[in-house]
Amino acid sequence: MSDLGLTHIALPVCDLEASLQFYSKYAHMQVVHHRESVDGAVAWISDCTRPFVIVLVKTHAVQHPLLPWAHLGVACASRTEVDRLCELARAENCLISGPKDSGLPVGYWAFLRDPDGHTLEVAYGQDIAFAIAKECLVP
Numbered sequence: 001m002s003d004l005g006l007t008h009i010a011l012p013v014c015d016l017e018a019s020l021q022f023y024s025k026y027a028h029m030q031v032v033h034h035r036e037s038v039d040g041a042v043a044w045i046s047d048c049t050r051p052f053v054i055v056l057v058k059t060h061a062v063q064h065p066l067l068p069w070a071h072l073g074v075a076c077a078s079r080t081e082v083d084r085l086c087e088l089a090r091a092e093n094c095l096i097s098g099p100k101d102s103g104l105p106v107g108y109w110a111f112l113r114d115p116d117g118h119t120l121e122v123a124y125g126q127d128i129a130f131a132i133a134k135e136c137l138v139p
Contacts, residue, residue: 003051008044009072010055011118012062016041018115019056022094026085026112026120027074029054047074065117068096073121075128079108085122086110105131 013019023029023045032053033044044053054072066072076082082099089095089112096119098110107125114120 007051008053008055010057011066011116012059013056013114013116014059014062015115016043016056016058020045022114023054023056023120026089026122027072062116062118066119067117068111068119071111071119071121073109073123073126075126076122076124079124082108082110082122082124085112 011019020031020043027047029045029047031043032046032048033042035042041058043056045056046053076085079099086095086099089110094113096111096113099108100110101108105126107123107127109121109123109126112120112122
């Protein structure tokens with residue numbers, strides 16, 4: 001793997017531990033780098049499938065959370081997994097909407113709210129790899 005192209009997105013968070021637990025539970029991400037300094041705490045999290053991380057930056061307040069149409073999206077292995085995560089999110093009062101089946105190419109999806117109000121989409125059947133292979137010169 002090499003660090004080329006899009007490598008990360010940074011999100012401000014107020015409670016780093018709560019965010020780490022949320023993304024571990026709902027996006028199967030793990031900490032790959034963590035540091036604390038006089039400027040605050042930062043954690044890089046990844047699903048370890050490609051060289052891409054979400055950089056969680058601890059801050060005092062989140063001014064502009066990613067709201068539903070501005071969101072992070074993760075692919076699930078099945079509709080059953082989307083349903084399971086939605087039931088868990090409903091029980092934890094962080095399900096925003098869904099699940100909904102929008103057909104191809106959008107697939108079966110739902111929006112969840114992280115501890116700081118950022119939106120996470122969990123989805124099955126979007127087939128982004130197919131669209132990339134079809135439209136991009138991928139070796």
